[in-house]
Every structure is written in structure tokens, then in C-alpha cells.
Amino acid sequence: MKINLTVNGEKREVEVKPQTRLLDLLREDLDLTGTKEGCGKGECGACTVIMNNELVASCLVLAIQADQSEIITIEGLNCQDELHPIQKAFINKGAVQCGFCIPGMIMSSKQLLDENINPTEAEIKRGLSGNICRCTGYVKIIDAVKEAAHKMKSRGEDDD
Amino acid sequence: MEFNHVHKSKKRVDVYEKVTGRAKYGADMRFPDMLYAQTLYTKYPYAEIKNIDLDKAKKQTDVEAIITAEDVPNNKFGVIIENQQVLAEDKSLFIGDGIAVVAAKTAKAAARAIELIDVEYKELEGIYDPLKARKEGSQLIHEENESNQVIHHPLRKGNIKQGFLESDVIIKREYDTPFIEQSYIEPEAVVAVPYQENSTITVYGSIQNPFATQGAVASVLKEKLNKIRIVQNHMGGSFGGKDEVVSSMAARAAILALKTKKPVRLVNTRDQSIKESYKRHPYKMKYKIGATHDGQLKAMQIEAVADSGAYACQTPFVTWRSVVQATGPYEVANVKTDTYGFYTNNIYTGAMRGYGSPQVIFAQESLMDELAEELDMDPVELRLKNIYHNNSITASGQKLDSHQVSLEEVLTKAVEKSDFIEKYNRYKKEQTGDKKRGIGLSISFRGCSLGAEAIDAAGIILSLKKDGSVNLYSGLAENGQGLKTVYCQIAGEILGLDIDRINFMEVDTLISPDSGSTVASRATLIGGNAVKKAANNLKNRIKKFIAESYEQTEDDIVLKDGKIYGKKSIEIMSIAKMSSMAAMEGVCLTSYGWYVSPEISWDEEIGQGNPYFTYVYGCQVAEVEVDIKTGEINVLKMTAAHDVGRAINPANVKGQIYGGVMMGLGYGIMEELKTNQGYIQNTNFDEYLIPTVKDMPDIDPIIVENPDPDGPFGAKSIGEPTLELGAAAIANAVANAADKRIRSLPINLEQIIVGRKLSKGGGQK
Ligand code: FES
Ligand code: FES
Numbered sequence: 001m002k003i004n005l006t007v008n009g010e011k012r013e014v015e016v017k018p019q020t021r022l023l024d025l026l027r028e029d030l031d032l033t034g035t036k037e038g039c040g041k042g043e044c045g046a047c048t049v050i051m052n053n054e055l056v057a058s059c060l061v062l063a064i065q066a067d068q069s070e071i072i073t074i075e076g077l078n079c080q081d082e083l084h085p086i087q088k089a090f091i092n093k094g095a096v097q098c099g100f101c102i103p104g105m106i107m108s109s110k111q112l113l114d115e116n117i118n119p120t121e122a123e124i125k126r127g128l129s130g131n132i133c134r135c136t137g138y139v140k141i142i143d144a145v146k147e148a149a150h151k152m153k154s155r156g157e158d159d160d
Numbered sequence: 161m162e163f164n165h166v167h168k169s170k171k172r173v174d175v176y177e178k179v180t181g182r183a184k185y186g187a188d189m190r191f192p193d194m195l196y197a198q199t200l201y202t203k204y205p206y207a208e209i210k211n212i213d214l215d216k217a218k219k220q221t222d223v224e225a226i227i228t229a230e231d232v233p234n235n236k237f238g239v240i241i242e243n244q245q246v247l248a249e250d251k252s253l254f255i256g257d258g259i260a261v262v263a264a265k266t267a268k269a270a271a272r273a274i275e276l277i278d279v280e281y282k283e284l285e286g287i288y289d290p291l292k293a294r295k296e297g298s299q300l301i302h303e304e305n306e307s308n309q310v311i312h313h314p315l316r317k318g319n320i321k322q323g324f325l326e327s328d329v330i331i332k333r334e335y336d337t338p339f340i341e342q343s344y345i346e347p348e349a350v351v352a353v354p355y356q357e358n359s360t361i362t363v364y365g366s367i368q369n370p371f372a373t374q375g376a377v378a379s380v381l382k383e384k385l386n387k388i389r390i391v392q393n394h395m396g397g398s399f400g401g402k403d404e405v406v407s408s409m410a411a412r413a414a415i416l417a418l419k420t421k422k423p424v425r426l427v428n429t430r431d432q433s434i435k436e437s438y439k440r441h442p443y444k445m446k447y448k449i450g451a452t453h454d455g456q457l458k459a460m461q462i463e464a465v466a467d468s469g470a471y472a473c474q475t476p477f478v479t480w481r482s483v484v485q486a487t488g489p490y491e492v493a494n495v496k497t498d499t500y501g502f503y504t505n506n507i508y509t510g511a512m513r514g515y516g517s518p519q520v521i522f523a524q525e526s527l528m529d530e531l532a533e534e535l536d537m538d539p540v541e542l543r544l545k546n547i548y549h550n551n552s553i554t555a556s557g558q559k560l561d562s563h564q565v566s567l568e569e570v571l572t573k574a575v576e577k578s579d580f581i582e583k584y585n586r587y588k589k590e591q592t593g594d595k596k597r598g599i600g601l602s603i604s605f606r607g608c609s610l611g612a613e614a615i616d617a618a619g620i621i622l623s624l625k626k627d628g629s630v631n632l633y634s635g636l637a638e639n640g641q642g643l644k645t646v647y648c649q650i651a652g653e654i655l656g657l658d659i660d661r662i663n664f665m666e667v668d669t670l671i672s673p674d675s676g677s678t679v680a681s682r683a684t685l686i687g688g689n690a691v692k693k694a695a696n697n698l699k700n701r702i703k704k705f706i707a708e709s710y711e712q713t714e715d716d717i718v719l720k721d722g723k724i725y726g727k728k729s730i731e732i733m734s735i736a737k738m739s740s741m742a743a744m745e746g747v748c749l750t751s752y753g754w755y756v757s758p759e760i761s762w763d764e765e766i767g768q769g770n771p772y773f774t775y776v777y778g779c780q781v782a783e784v785e786v787d788i789k790t791g792e793i794n795v796l797k798m799t800a801a802h803d804v805g806r807a808i809n810p811a812n813v814k815g816q817i818y819g820g821v822m823m824g825l826g827y828g829i830m831e832e833l834k835t836n837q838g839y840i841q842n843t844n845f846d847e848y849l850i851p852t853v854k855d856m857p858d859i860d861p862i863i864v865e866n867p868d869p870d871g872p873f874g875a876k877s878i879g880e881p882t883l884e885l886g887a888a889a890i891a892n893a894v895a896n897a898a899d900k901r902i903r904s905l906p907i908n909l910e911q912i913i914v915g916r917k918l919s920k921g922g923g924q925k
Contacts, residue, residue: 017268033188034181036396038345039430043845046345074181087179091171094811097819098640099178100346100396106179125853132845134343134397135640137818138853 003067007032008076014063022061023047026073034074034103038132045131048104049073055111057130074103077110085155086110089148090141097135105131109145117153119145164720165652166873169811170659172645174394174638183394186349186365191423194351195224195263197416198270199409199426200277201435202252202259205838206286206505209248212260213278220276222269225419228260232415233382237407239372241310241472243302244404244508246380246411251284253301254470254507255838256436258408263416263424286505288838290467291444293502301470301503310468310501311476313483315767317555323459323494327450329534335447335523337887337905339467339833340440342512343850346396347433348406351425352413359389359670361414366395368402368639369677374669376407377414388414393666398639399823400511400679404473405437434843438473438510439833441466441501443482443519447527455537455545459494460555462486464520468501469508475501477613478509482516484771487555488524489567489605490546495555497767505838511679513820517606518827518884522905525602525888529895538584539601539892540575544568548605557768560775562758564866566803567777571603573862574779574801583783587896594789597796598897601781602888607772608877609682612762617755618687619673620694622651624749628722628736630655630662635675636687637667641879642812643683647691649808650872654695656719657735673754681877684808685774686757688872694753701751705742706732758870774868778802778881780821782828782889783857786897791910793829795855795890801862805876810863816878817861824886826851829907 004013007030014029023040026032026049038046040059047058050072077084086109089095096102105128112119112127119127124145133141177183202209214226229235229249238244248257260277264270287293287301293308301308324330350365360383367373370390378388390410395402409426417424428436448461464482468475479499486497499516532542547567552560575581583599591597610616621633632651638644644664652659665671675687702724703714712726719725724732732738743749761769781799786792798821807813830849834841842848867874887905895901900912 019268027188031190032181033184036185036346037187038347038396039845041430041844041846044345044430078180083179090179091175094169094172094815096172096175096178097642097815098344098346098395098397099174099183100185100344100640102178103181125856128853132345132850132852134345134399134823134850135819136815137820137822137859138856139818139859140815142853 001064003064005066005068006070008072016063018064020063021059022063022066023058025063025066026058032073032075036100036103038100045104045108046101048107048131050107050111055108074106077106085151086113086148089144089151093140093144093147095136095140095144101131101133105133105141109148112145113149113152117149117156119149163653165649165659166808167806168809170645170649170809172642173648173659173664174644185346185394185396186351187427189351189364191351191353194423194425195265195420196267196270197261197263197413197424197426198274199258199412199432200260200274202248202255202257203279204252204281204283205255206284207252208282208284209250209252209259210280210282214260217262217273217276220269220273222265223262223273224265225263225416226260226273227412227415227419232380234380237376237379238472240474240476244408244471244473246408254505255840256507258412261412261416263420286838288504288506290465290502290504293504294465301505308503310472310503311479313480313499313767315483315495315497315555317557317768318494320459320461320494320496324450327458328453330448330450331531331534332448333527333530333903335445335526335903337443337519337522339442339507339835340512340827340831341434341833341848342399342401344397344399344401347428347430348402348409348437349427350406350410350413351423352410352417353423354417354421360387361417362389362391363410363414364391365406365410366402367392367406368395368398368637369679370637370667370669371635371674372403372677373407373410377411380411381414390669391666392637395639399513401437404510430845431843434848435840438508440512441475441478441509441519445520445523447523449527449531451531451535453535455535455542457490457492457546460487460492462497464499466499466501467506467509468503469506470503471508473508473510475509478511478516480516480613482520483767484556484607485517485605486520486524488521488528489548489603491548491552492555497555506835507840513823514880514884515680517604518887521602521604521884522887522891526891526903529600529892530901538581540581543571543603556771558770562870563774563868565777566864566866567603567605570777570779570801570803570864573864574601574781574799577860577862578781578783578799580781584896595785595787596897597783597785598893598895599781599783600889600892600896601779602885602892603779604881604885605775605777606881606884608685608774608776609757609772610680611772612760612769616682616686616757618675618690620687620690620753621673622694622698622751624698624739626740626743628661628734628739630657632662632664633672634664634667634687635672636678636683639678641816642809645812646684646688646808650688650691651695654692654699657722681879684875685871685877686755688875689755690753692753692872693755694751697751697753698749701747702738702742705745705747706738774870774876776803776876776881778885780885780889782886782893784890784893784897786894786909788898788913791913793894793907793909795825795857797858797860798886799860799862800882801864802878802881803864803866804878805868805871806865806874807863808873808875813863813878814861817882818859820882821859821886822851823883825855825857825890827905828887828890832906
């Protein structure tokens, strides 16, 4: 069957099977391989994307459920060559090792900061609790989210 | 010493593609006409395979090829002992053995075909306990052998009888540790492409050790090494885990690719990954230690038995590291150690970060605290009385005289920073309420690089381009640890170039020098030295060219900030300009650096010799809170002091410490791969729990630097030491808090307090 959705601001029409997961649609049909599969069971967060302004594990969502939806993936975060402040912060703070969890981490961070630009450390931890990372021990990831919050806040204030 | 590029927290060179999602990992590769492969695994851990009926599966639409053991030219491979089956031939030996592999036009079709394969098994009674496998006359897992023993490493020093006679206090303890899953977040993935350019097979993917995989694929296909090409770039973690299992997958995909003449992709799901990939060895250990009243160690007797599972894999080397480090970093005149590995029908075991050390460190550092308790001495004092110093003699008879032995320094720093003594004594007293605090520590010495396992050498190629940019070709591979950045920093330091001028190329066995495997925390030490050599070779050529063309003496020439300076530090020209001129003059701007480590020795009969040419030292302190009503253990703080020689990239060193400490915490109180009669019970992250952001303690990293004469700019290792200490420190902290000694990992207080397990993993909530 055919579904229509907006991915990273672009309208797409895709032919999918009833069992196709949103994750496969993104990775296989649209070749957006930035979104990763780590467990296929909603446990690791590597496949996290934003769907209609909410965080979802794309391995648990069927493609047909994404009909008419708006999806943002890691590839949609930086406009042209300008990195998103969260991406910049992950670089600055050295929050990346193997990088496999990072797209999911960044999407969770984005959702967190879009909802709450002043998160406490506990709120950051709650926001990232669905994403597991085997490499970093999370320390610098949390630092990065803090820095991104700070930057985004002052940018927002500049705009006013 | 003043540095411009090393000893600096430079940003990772591979980070841009990783934060934008552009980095291509194994499963992200796409090739025209690519087929999707799926493996059918055995139904029983130990069974005879009577018949495999592929008829129905072959008739499925979109199925292009199916292979079984019959299609594998040489079905057995292995780096040390060649007994790992690519696909099960007559018998399946463990639950992750593959029976057949299907390649189809779609992943769905491959999965459907798998279900249609009819296998007739005769289930056999297996052996699932290494102590049973050890018994004389027990049935043989590998019939060609005389027993189930994979290896026995003895170590004999002094006179153990005499040592115990001289002891006032003797204690005996037993410890054990579980199977552990490496838990890289990226499951294994390979794509095999047939007849690309001049290679028979090219394999791309998440491959920890491209040259080991090249060797395995060549031997399985019975093809020459120069026809097998392995390409590796980004990898979603490995921790020792993407070696033999990935080689086996690469070989399967390669056979299918040759059969269909199309690229074949083989990607594991998490369940498949946990079921088929090798684990950390479980150990059963018996320790006996003797000391005088005033705490001088007199004798140690150790027996450690490792479960090798179905295959030899890395067991001979893993247990060898254990035999070297089993006594811990203590001077003991009389030592008898025996480490063994035995085959069973369990999942096979191999490399995981730490190799054979975390098990013995857990035992021996728990034991030191138990002995301190017995002697009524504080654990720091007992350690200080016995630890290695410069010129100490180790259990294997090695004199530590080539580098600064900094155990006392790391121990003191961690103890002071964590306020250990004060807290230890305070927590030892009666604490009111259900929640009790405790503090514990552990220390280690760790041999850097391969040691006497094998010759340790590595090569690097640097190619300076006409515009002053550089391509760097390495045979050692990025696993996520930050090797690319460290190599670029070392090359940049010597050539006076910013790291953004240096491009670390994908590891490609076609070009990269065979440098062995990226294991044993050897990449910075061995590979870093090779980078240094290659860069110095290039620099010397540049100096010669400039000296000849500009009437300078080579000694006056300095390369810095992208420029070349001569006499009186006057700028001559940019490196970019020089490069183009030198190229026109016919100067060779490609250089090779080959580094062979200093000599080592080992007598396998008695376990004596100089097993490693240098060591690193570490100390970790854990502070915990345990709820003695529920048994819940909360790790509040970890202080980690590590001597790294020199931190080429301090930010990366801290990153390694944070990650390693968390992995150690998982080993201490959460993780356990559970098996029952060979079946694996937790095959995904909902049941195999690893630390999440909620389990984080406060981590205080302390970098200690005593530059090593044999390290590049003095650098040694950091990857593995960070994870080997945590479990013991936590066990000691729990004993300090709750007055309960747990000798089995993961530490599960609930079991002891309530008499049954309340939740998986031991209580980290
Ligand atoms: S792959 Fe979706 S949560 Fe792990
Ligand atoms: S950086 Fe490797 S899993 Fe997070």
C-alpha cells in the first residue's frame, strides 16, 4: 500500500508492506541510514526519531502508522552545512565514541530541549533514559546536552 | 616538553560524520543487486545433524542461493587452534552454530526460506560445566582431542610449601564470574562483494580486525590472501567482540556472493548477535594466600578454570593473560598458579575488553580485602606493604626496571581524592538505618600490548600530497576508541601539521600494512610508535631536501604550524609549497613506518619470563549505598586513577575512563548472560541489562602520567585497565557497608538477604 509522509521537511510517497517498520522504511526505502537498529525491541534507542513532535522508537512503529505523519531524523537536523547546536555540543564536549548510539541520543536530546530548554541534570537523565550507550559512560553526553541547552537558550534570547 | 598537537584534547577527526548520521556502518552499505542473507541456527546446543532438506526453501521466490557446511571449502578456522566451524557439519556444538545460510532478493524472502528448511537432528547430551568437562573419561567435545582441555598454563615460582610454612595466616577462598556479552550497540554486519576490481572477494563491515578476518576468509575459501580484501571504516563498538564471529559471517557471505555473483549482506539482529557471538569467559577460581602477622605476603596458590565453550577461539591467550596477572601487583616469593580452559557445549568464549584480567582481579582484590580483615589491618596498608615498586620482581620473575612503576602513586592519589581512609573507618562502624554506605578499592598492573602471545609489530604509511595534506594508512582500526584522532595527532606533532590536514583512510587490507589485530590496548603504544616512525622518516626527507636546496643544515630545520623554519627560526616556506616543489624534484613523499616492540620472553613450562615489555597501573575506588532490607546496591561514586604514560588526548582518555568504569559497574552488579543446558536465556537488552544513564555514579577520573621510554611521546594504554577494576572495588565496598562478602559476580545482595533473587542482575534500579 502507499503512504504519504513528510520526512525532514520533504513530502514522500512510499509503497510499503503491512509489516514494514518505520525503521525499515527510513533505512531501506528512503536510504536514511543515520537512524540505527540496535535491538529491534524498543530497548536501546538507537532507532529514535521524532514523529509528529513526539519521540518514537522507529523499530516499534509500523510504516503504515506513519501515514500522514511528520518525521524528523538525524539527517534533518542540520540545515545545509550549519550544524544544529546539539550536534555542535556533542562535538565540543567529546560526547562521541563509536557513534552508533549518537543519532538516537541527539534526537532524544532535541526532543528534551524542545520541550524544556532549562533541564536539570535529573531531567536530562530522564530524557536520555531510553538510549543506551556502551562506550561513553554518558558523562560527556550529559555535558553536551547542558551546553546545547545553554547555547540554544542564549540564541533564543538573541533572537528576541 | 612543549607539544603542539599531542597532549591536547583535540576534537575527534571522525566526529562530524557521526553526529550528522553520514557515517556508514556495516549495515548501511548498499551495492547494486545486493542480496540479503539470513542464517539458520541449530535447534539444540549439542546434536547430530542427520539430514538437511533444502527443497522447499529453494523453491521460494526470490531465493537465490542456500549454503550448508557442504558448500564451505574449508569449514574450520581459528587464529590459535583451527576448530571453529563456519557452519555445523556433522554436529552442532553450541546453540549459536549455523546450519545453513540463505541469500535472497529481500530480507523477508530470506527469513521465510529459513523457516522452510527442514533439519533432522538427533539431540545429544552435552556438557555444560567446565569442571565436568575436565573429568577424566568425560565425553569429548572435539573428538580429535585426547581430553576437553583447551589449555593449561602453569606458573611456578619459589617454594609454595615453604611459603605457607612461613605464613602466620592462611586463607582459602573461591570466586566465580559469569558469561558477559560485549554489548556493542551495533550488531554484527558484513557485506561481501564478489570480483570487485582484482579481488575475488571484498568484505565491508563492522570488523574489528581486518587482517584476522582476511586470514579467516582466505583459509575458508582456500584462496590466496592477496585476493581477499577487507575494508573497515566506522564500527559501532566492539570491545573485543567483532573478531571470530564476524570472520565467520564474512566467510558465509563470501561463499554466497561467489555462488550468486552478487553482493551479499549479512546482518545480525540483536537476538542473533547474542546467540551466536562469543562471550567473556566465566571463571571458577580457587585462591589460597599466606601472610605473616604484619601483613607480608608469603605464598599464593591459584587455580582458575575458564569455560571455553564449544571452540578454542582465544581461550589459550585469554587464560595466559590471567596467569601473568593472577597474583595481582604484589611481591610474593612463592607462587603456584594454574589456569585452564576447557571445552563445553556452552556458547564459545573469546576476547572482551580486559581479556583474562577482570576475572582474576575480582578474585585477587577481593581476597586482599579478606586477608586485611583477617589480619585486622586496613586494606590500603596491606597493599602498600606488598605492592610492586621500581625493580620489583613479578610472579613470573620479571624485574620491573624499564619504566616508572607507579602503583603507589595511583593508589595514593585515588585514596586521597576519595577520602578513602576516613570513610572506610567511618562506614566500618555500626551504621543506623537500612541504608548503609561502604567504600572499597582495587588496584592492578596490566601488561601492555600482546606480550608473549605473539610478535608485536605494526606499520603505517603516510603519503604527503602536493598541497601539504596527508593520507594516513593504518592497519590498526578504529573501534570507536579514538585511534584515528590519536594517530593524526602523533603524525601532526612530528610533521608540524594541523590534524585537519591529515586524512585517516579506511583500513583496507589492499593498502594498509598488516599490523595484526586492534586488541590488547596496543593501538596507541605499538601503532602510535609506527606513526611516529613513518612521520620521522618523512620529516627527515623533507629536511634533507630543504637543506640541500636552501643551504640550511638539517639540524636547524623545524616543521611547525604548517611551515618550515630554518636557521635562526626564519620561515623558509609553507609545508604546502615545499611539498609541491619536492614532488617536482622527484623526492619520495610517501613514507613507511614499521615498529617492532622490545623483546619479551616466556617459558610455558614454568610460567617464567618477561611476558610484557611494559605495564600500566591503576586504582579504582567505589563508594556504594546498600539497602540491607531490599539488597539494592547503589554505586554512588567511582574514583579512577590510571597511569597512561602520557595522555596523547586527555579528553579521549577521560572518555575511556568514563566508559570503562560504567562497563566495570555493569560487570560488578548487573550483567550476566544466563545459560541453561547450553540455551541462552537473555538474548536482548530487555533481559540482558547493561548500565543506562540512570545507573551512573559520579565518576572522578585521575590521569597520572609517567612517560614510558618505549611509548610514543611516552604514551601507553588506557582502554582496558579502566574496566578491570570496578567489580572488585564494588565488592569490597559492599563488604565494607553490609559486612557481607560476595564472591560471585554479579554481586547480588538480594539473594543473600532475602534468600532469593528479586530482580535480574542484582539490584541496580
Ligand atoms: S532498535 Fe529500536 S529501540 Fe533498539
Ligand atoms: S558512542 Fe558507542 S554506543 Fe554510544
